[in-house]
Amino acid sequence: MADDNNGPRIGVYVCHCGGNISEVVDVDQVRDFAGELDNVVLSKDNTHMCSDIGQQLILDDIKEHNIDKVIVAACSPQFQGETFMDVLEKAGLSPYVVRMANLREQCAWPHFNHPDLATQKAKVLVNGAVANVRNSEALERQSMTIGKKVLVIGGGIAGIQASLDLGDAGFEVYLVEKDPSIGGHMAQLSRTFPTEDCSACILSPKMADVPANENINLLTYTEIDDIEGYIGNFKVTATKKARYVDMDKCVACGDCEKVCPISVPDEFQEGLRNHPAIYAPFDFAVPHRNLIDDTLCVRCGNCVDACKEDAINLDDEPEQIEFTVDTIIVATGYDVFDPSEKKVYGYGKYKNVITAMEMERMIVAGAEGNPIRNPGKKIAFVQCVGSRDEQIGREYCSRVCCMYATKMASLLKHSGPHRDVYIFYTDLRAFGKGFEEYYKRAQNMGVKFIRGRVAEALADDPEGRVTLKVEDTLTRRIIESDFDTVVLSTGIGLSKSTDKVADMLRLAKSEDGFLKEAHPKFKPVDTNIEGVFLAGTVQGPKDIPDTVAQASAASSRAIRLMNRGEYPIEPIVAFAHEEMCDGCELCVAACPLNAISMAEGKAEVNDALCLGCGSCLSSCPTDALDLHMYTNTQMLDEVTNALKDKKEGETRILVFADDTCTYRLADSVGTAKMSYATDSVIIRVPSGSRVTPKLMLQSLALGADGIFIGECEDRTSPFPHSGEAIRENFDAVTRILEEEGVSPERIRFVSFVTVMLGGFVNNVDSLVRLAKDLGPIPEDKREALVKDLNAKLFGVRTQA
Amino acid sequence: MKIKKLDLSEENVEFLVKISDLSGETVTLCEQCGTCSGSCPMVSEMDITPSQMVRMVQLGESEVMDTKAMWLCASCFTCTVRCPRGLDLSKIAEALRQITLRKAVDYIDIRDLSKDEMKRLPQIALISAMRKFTG
Numbered sequence: 001m002a003d004d005n006n007g008p009r010i011g012v013y014v015c016h017c018g019g020n021i022s023e024v025v026d027v028d029q030v031r032d033f034a035g036e037l038d039n040v041v042l043s044k045d046n047t048h049m050c051s052d053i054g055q056q057l058i059l060d061d062i063k064e065h066n067i068d069k070v071i072v073a074a075c076s077p078q079f080q081g082e083t084f085m086d087v088l089e090k091a092g093l094s095p096y097v098v099r100m101a102n103l104r105e106q107c108a109w110p111h112f113n114h115p116d117l118a119t120q121k122a123k124v125l126v127n128g129a130v131a132n133v134r135n136s137e138a139l140e141r142q143s144m145t146i147g148k149k150v151l152v153i154g155g156g157i158a159g160i161q162a163s164l165d166l167g168d169a170g171f172e173v174y175l176v177e178k179d180p181s182i183g184g185h186m187a188q189l190s191r192t193f194p195t196e197d198c199s200a201c202i203l204s205p206k207m208a209d210v211p212a213n214e215n216i217n218l219l220t221y222t223e224i225d226d227i228e229g230y231i232g233n234f235k236v237t238a239t240k241k242a243r244y245v246d247m248d249k250c251v252a253c254g255d256c257e258k259v260c261p262i263s264v265p266d267e268f269q270e271g272l273r274n275h276p277a278i279y280a281p282f283d284f285a286v287p288h289r290n291l292i293d294d295t296l297c298v299r300c301g302n303c304v305d306a307c308k309e310d311a312i313n314l315d316d317e318p319e320q321i322e323f324t325v326d327t328i329i330v331a332t333g334y335d336v337f338d339p340s341e342k343k344v345y346g347y348g349k350y351k352n353v354i355t356a357m358e359m360e361r362m363i364v365a366g367a368e369g370n371p372i373r374n375p376g377k378k379i380a381f382v383q384c385v386g387s388r389d390e391q392i393g394r395e396y397c398s399r400v401c402c403m404y405a406t407k408m409a410s411l412l413k414h415s416g417p418h419r420d421v422y423i424f425y426t427d428l429r430a431f432g433k434g435f436e437e438y439y440k441r442a443q444n445m446g447v448k449f450i451r452g453r454v455a456e457a458l459a460d461d462p463e464g465r466v467t468l469k470v471e472d473t474l475t476r477r478i479i480e481s482d483f484d485t486v487v488l489s490t491g492i493g494l495s496k497s498t499d500k501v502a503d504m505l506r507l508a509k510s511e512d513g514f515l516k517e518a519h520p521k522f523k524p525v526d527t528n529i530e531g532v533f534l535a536g537t538v539q540g541p542k543d544i545p546d547t548v549a550q551a552s553a554a555s556s557r558a559i560r561l562m563n564r565g566e567y568p569i570e571p572i573v574a575f576a577h578e579e580m581c582d583g584c585e586l587c588v589a590a591c592p593l594n595a596i597s598m599a600e601g602k603a604e605v606n607d608a609l610c611l612g613c614g615s616c617l618s619s620c621p622t623d624a625l626d627l628h629m630y631t632n633t634q635m636l637d638e639v640t641n642a643l644k645d646k647k648e649g650e651t652r653i654l655v656f657a658d659d660t661c662t663y664r665l666a667d668s669v670g671t672a673k674m675s676y677a678t679d680s681v682i683i684r685v686p687s688g689s690r691v692t693p694k695l696m697l698q699s700l701a702l703g704a705d706g707i708f709i710g711e712c713e714d715r716t717s718p719f720p721h722s723g724e725a726i727r728e729n730f731d732a733v734t735r736i737l738e739e740e741g742v743s744p745e746r747i748r749f750v751s752f753v754t755v756m757l758g759g760f761v762n763n764v765d766s767l768v769r770l771a772k773d774l775g776p777i778p779e780d781k782r783e784a785l786v787k788d789l790n791a792k793l794f795g796v797r798t799q800a
Numbered sequence: 801m802k803i804k805k806l807d808l809s810e811e812n813v814e815f816l817v818k819i820s821d822l823s824g825e826t827v828t829l830c831e832q833c834g835t836c837s838g839s840c841p842m843v844s845e846m847d848i849t850p851s852q853m854v855r856m857v858q859l860g861e862s863e864v865m866d867t868k869a870m871w872l873c874a875s876c877f878t879c880t881v882r883c884p885r886g887l888d889l890s891k892i893a894e895a896l897r898q899i900t901l902r903k904a905v906d907y908i909d910i911r912d913l914s915k916d917e918m919k920r921l922p923q924i925a926l927i928s929a930m931r932k933f934t935g
Contacts, residue, residue, distance in 0.1 A: 344882070384833075390886040426833040426884075455838025455882065471834030476849050478837060 008134055009041045011067035012126065013058060015049035015074035017104050022047075024108040026119040030073065033123045037130050041065060049074045055087050062091040069133045073101035073126050076667045077684070078659075094138035096571065096629060101129040105670035106682050117678040124642055124681055131641035135633045139571040144608055146232040147326045148172055148562050150555075153224060153501055154331035156184020157544060158536025160206055161551035162329045167215035169559055174323060175210065176238060178497060180221045181285035183207055184333055188268060190363040192544055193407040194438030200284055200364075207286040220287060225320070227328070227504045230608045231531025231561070234325050242316040244292035245278070249311035252280050252288050256303035256312065262296050270358045272365075272372045278303045278312075327531045327558040330515065331551065332501055334492040334537040337386025337394070344456040345385060345488055351463045353486045356381075356404060363411055375419075376484020379412060380468055381405040382454045383425040387491030396512045398491030399541040402429045405489045406439055409447040422448045422483075424470050432543065450479070457486055492541050505532055506720060511753075514540045525554040528718040530569075533557050572612035572629045572686060576603040580624035590619035592721040611718065614690030615725040618732075621794040623694075630690055635683075636698060642681045643703040651772050653706035654699055655682045655764060656691045660718055661752045662710030662760070669757050676761045677768040680708075687711060687718075688749065689725035693732040693793055696747060700737075701786040705771035706746045708763060713751045723751060736792050740784045742777055745770055812860025819857045823895035829885045830854045836879035836889050842872045850879055850889055857892065870896040906930055 012034040016022035027045045035043035042065055046054045049072055061067045070093075072084050077100040085095035103122050111118035148171045152159045155177030163175045175182070186192075187207075189199035211218050225237045260276030268282045269275075277296035280288060292303070292312075304312045336357055339347040347353050354362075365372045383405060387398040402425065409421040428449060430439040443449065452470045459466045465482040472479055494514050502509065508516040508528045515538050518526035525533050533554040536547040561567045574596070576587075583601040590596075595609035596616060603625065614627040626632055639654065646652050657663040663684050669676065685691060688711035696707050714723045726749050734744040750763050777785075806812075820827050830851070837849035846869040848856070856864035864870075873893040880888045908929045913921070 384884070388831075389884040391882065391884060426831065451834075452838065453833035453835045453884070455835050469838045471837035471849055471851060473832050473834040473837075473851060476837075476852050478843055478849065 007039045008069045009065070009067050010037075010039045010069045010071060010130060010133060011058065011061050011065070012037075012040055012043040012071045012073065012130065013049050013054070014043070014045040014126075015054070015072065015103070016045065016047045017074060017108075018047055021074070021103050021108045024112050024115050024118050025103055025122045026115070029119055030103075030122045030126060034071070034073070034126050034130065037127065039069075039134055040130060041067065050080050050083055055083070058084070058087050059091050062088075062093065068093060068097065069136060070098040071101060071126065071129050071133055072098065073103050073122070073129070075104040076100070076102045076106070076663075078664055078667055079105075089141075094140060096139040097133060097136045099129045099133040099136070101125040102667075102682070105667035107670075109670035109673055110675050111678050112673060113675060114678055121678050121681070124645065127644060128638045128642035128681065128683065131637035132634045135631065135637060137628060137631070139628055142569045142571050142607075143566040144232055144569055145566050146562050149323075149325040149327075150174070150558055150562075151176065151227075151234065151236055151325040151328045152331060152535075153328065154184070154333055154536075154538070155179070155182030155210075155218075155220065156331060156333045156536065156547075157186045157203065157206075158333065158538075158547045158551040158554075159184070159329070159331035160210060161548045162331060162535050162555040163216050164206065164209055164213060165552050165555035166558065167213040169555075171215060171559065171562065173213075173216045174236070174325060175216055175218050176222050176224055177218075177220045178223050179281065180243070180291050181207075181281040181287065182210060182218070182220060183282075183284075183286065185336075185357075186544060187282060187284070188270070188357060188360060190360045190367070190411060191407060193403040194432075194434040196407065196411075204284040204286075207284065210286060218287070219321075221291065222321075224501060224504070227501075229324070231529075231567070232326050232608065234328055234531070235322065236325060237320065237322050240319045240321060242294060242318045243289070244294065244297070244312060244314055244316040245290050246309075246311040246313060247287060247289050249309045250289040251309055251311075252290055253308070254280070254290075255306045255308065256290060259302040259306045261300060261302065262298065264296055269372075270355070270361050272358060272361055326562055327533070328505065329533045329535050329551075329554045329558060330498070330501060330505070330507070330527075330538055331535040331554075332498040332538050333495050334541070335495045337398075337490040337493055339385050339488045339490050341392060342385055342389075342488075345382065345454070345486075346457045346459065346466070347488060349462060350457065350459045350466050350486075352376075352459070352466050352484060353457055353488065356401070356408070356487055356489050359408055359485075359487045360404075363408060363415075366415065375412065377416075377418065378420045378483050379409075379422070379485045379487065380454075380483040381409060381421070381423045381487045381489050382457075382468070383423065383489045384453055385488040385490050386493070388426060394491065394493065394512075396541070397429065399429070400543050401489040401491060403432070403435055403438065403543070405487070406430075406442045406447070408487070410438075410442045410445055413442075413445045413447055417446075420448070421446075422450055424450050424452055424454050424468070426451075426453045432545070452479070492537060494538065498538055505529055507532065508718065508720070510540070512540065514538065525550055525557055531558075531561060569607065570612065572627070573607045573610040574605045574612065574614065574616055574625055574627050576605065577624045577626060578602050580622045582622055582624070584621065586619040586621065587616045587625050590616045590725075613687040613719040613722055613725075614685070615687065615719070615722060617690065618692040618694075618725065618729050621790055627686070627690060630685060632695075635685075635690075635695055638683060639695070639699050639704070640702055642683065643699070646703050651679045651705050651768060651776075652703070653677075653680050653708055653764070653767050653771055654704045655680050655708045655710065656685050656688060657682050658685060658687045658711045658717075658722075660687075661712035661754050662688075665710070665752050665754050665756065665760050668754065669760050672757055674757060674761055676764040679768045679771075680764050687722045689719065689722040689729070691726075691729070693729045693736075694789060696729070696733050697736065697785045697789060700742070700746070700777060701782045703776075703782070705774070705776060706748070706767045708767050709747075709749045710752050710760070710763075711749070713753050732793060736785065739792075740781055742781055742785065743774055746774065746777075806859060806861065808859070811862075815860040815862045816857060818899075819892065819895050822898055823888075823891040825887055825891050825895075827854060827857050827887075827892060829887055830858060831885055833884060835882050835884060839878045839882050841876060841878065842874055846872050850893075853896070854887075854889065854892060857896075864896065865899060869893075 031045045089095040262277035263274040265271035266275040454470045510516040535551040535554040688709040737744045837851045870893040875890045
């Protein structure tokens with residue numbers, strides 16, 4: 001046990017995890033091994049390090065033995081990392097000088113059938129962690145100042161609810177809606193399930209509250225052009241489209257509409273009615289003012305003459321506006337699936353095949369005593385159109401269709417008890433509060449539920465009745481029957497307008513195409529970008545109560561950041577060693593987030609913009625750029641120690657696992673007790689792009705037989721550019737390996753999603769096998785790899 | 801007809817695995833929506849519907865071998881292009897046919913046919929009747 005008064009004083013704690021670790025790994029051996037390492041002043045073991053007793057052990061040792069750096073060899077840092085950071089903070093140390101050696105998920109569990117090898121590997125992991133923590137910086141938890149302004153994008157019920165919550169709480173809201181009125185899809189609905197409240201009646205008072213709220217700046221008919229910046233400082237550019245009608249003068253009397261020569265299908269009415277080129281969006285629109293759609297207007301001037309208020313100005317121009325906000329809530333909602341994509345149902349071909357939204361409008365019109373058309377006596381609802389269907393690339397359930405079909409079927413039965421209403425379903429999903437009871441009520445009213453997915457719709461006469469072919473899967477009879485109206489219960493998908501916003505904000509998407517939450521359980525409304533939140537169906541299909549709940553959650557998460565006037569930030573950001581920077585500016589271009597600029601000839605990193613991926617480090621010929629928590633020194637030390645005790649004949653590959661996907665994936669593999677070669681050492685990095693070509697070559701020179709970099713797939717990564725950066729690094733390393741006669745097969749890069757458990761195992765195992773087949777890299781070649789490394793990587797420029 | 805009880809025995813699971821292996825399809829993925837049956841141009845001639853055939857395989861009911869549906873499948877692939885779970889039902893039907901075909905039992909001995917019968921029977925029918933290992 002080295003007790004060097006000048007160096008760091010490291011305490012190592014090996015956890016039994018109640019047997020999870022100690023039943024495989026010989027904890028005593030690991031503890032004794034750690035005790036002999038440089039700078040380790042004490043090494044202990046405990047059954048549960050995460051328990052109060054375990055935590056107290058560390059606290060006491062920090063006090064009594066002046067421990068100033070800590071290794072907890074236990075479970076995954078993804079699992080208990082925060083716990084031990086808090087312990088250090090409680091003891092007055094920096095929370096960033098603790099590392100966890102992952103002996104459970106990445107050693108005992110996957111290697112449970114090789115206890116001896118697992119014990120050896122546990123030592124390697126502890127050795128690497130000790131090396132890493134030795135030069136760890138005593139970083140502080142940091143905070144930034146933040147204002148109280150929020151941008152809410154989208155004026156549907158999610159955006160309305162979020163804006164009202166924020167406005168009521170005293171925050172300044174910019175509510176931007178691309179359409180001329182707020183209200184969204186909810187404004188179009190007849191009634192809401194399962195309570196059958198009139199949708200317009202419950203929504204319109206909320207809509208009216210928006211302009212009445214003094215803290216809400218309502219920007220309708222406005223599109224976002226660009227968003228730049230970061231939490232606490234988002235710069236928003238938007239265009240208010242020309243309405244050609246003075247909002248202060250217009251009283252929406254409708255005189256202009258009567259004289260307009262144009263008549264086009266009304267989108268709000270799903271094309272079932274027409275509106276002129278000058279129109280009010282709908283009768284409870286907010287703002288309730290007319291506007292001219294300039295793509296339709298022929299500039300005849302009739303409306304100008306007809307307007308008694310002199311409100312119409314045909315020379316109106318769009319106006320560009322700019323403002324800054326501190327946080328953003330994205331509530332851009334959904335688009336209904338276009339059923340013409342599903343040709344078997346004949347939508348667009350047969351007049352009596354309609355969408356659910358069209359039926360909503362027909363029911364509203366009927367209830368208002370102004371029917372659009374009679375749906376007839378025999379009506380069918382076809383479920384799962386655009387949902388749960390791999391043939392159109394939509395695997396997910398849209399969650400609302402079962403209940404809205406049940407609702408409309410009930411309403412149709414109610415207004416016409418003579419009607420025969422059928423619902424053809426795949427599985428009936430009545431999971432929400434009051435849904436099952438509502439389903440039963442519909443059955444009680446005589447709505448007929450038939451379990452079978454409609455195979456096709458046919459009609460001899462495109463204007464006539466429609467025949468549906470479907471199996472009743474409960475009796476195995478094939479039903480072939482005619483209907484007066486066939487309603488396609490169309491599913492919902494991410495709205496097209498969301499893509500633009502998602503690109504501007506660099507938001508990640510889930511497999512289903514909706515925007516991705518930061519954590520599916522614990523951060524359901526946060527995103528991969530700090531200060532940006534999701535509300536409503538933009539995150540996935542949901543009904544109105546869930547949408548409203550999520551909108552309130554998003555506003556409260558935004559308030560959480562803004563309320564104190566400052567918010568905590570991770571210190572894991574890039575920085576420049578000033579004395580080493582020669583001002584070459586290569587890093588400025590390398591950062592995709594434009595977080596690096598030059599100040600007095602030296603690179604300077606904007607902490608608020610930097611996401612801490614570390615990809616800029618590869619661009620620096622002088623090693624001046626570095627990354628807190630994962631510095632060049634720390635990474636090289638960890639690699640060195642992880643390879644130190646490798647004996648002749650042994651094989652060892654290094655797996656650099658990105659924190660977001662691959663590291664968690666490796667944890668999941670362990671949790672699933674799936675095995676992979678023990679000849680692998682997983683090293684945690686924020687992103688695979690942190691692994692510079694230099695580090696890869698150094699690793700090979702130090703004895704690694706193979707290098708494997710795992711990174712999130714681009715579309716799910718918090719660093720969407722990292723894949724490209726890694727490929728560039730690989731090109732550079734491959735070139736050098738080929739020049740030196742080392743097989744480039746030894747380095748491998750795989751994009752992962754966190755569910756590819758088998759993929760992880762196969763890749764690790766096959767690389768280990770390959771490394772074994774190739775044998776070790778001869779010593780002279782290893783030396784050659786790192787000789788004149790800068791010249792090899794950056795050319796002659798840096799020779800000087 | 802009486803209701804027969806179904807035992808979810810190991811043999812049942814083995815039958816499911818066998819058909820899954822032979823067809824290369826993950827038969828358990830079928831969600832029993834019935835799209836295949838409603839789409840099948842031959843269904844009116846069948847004794848069980850295509851979705852029922854898949855269900856029997858899922859449950860490992862080897863009695864499915866006594867049904868005729870698989871022999872009536874024309875491999876038109878309508879079910880395959882429409883299956884919302886992306887299953888290739890024609891492969892499952894082929895696997896079931898293979899179970900019988902691989903027994904290499906001839907239902908017709910060509911030597912038993914008269915010259916007149918040989919003349920009148922379509923060639924394709926004769927070949928089909930003796931089709932073995934052609935999968």
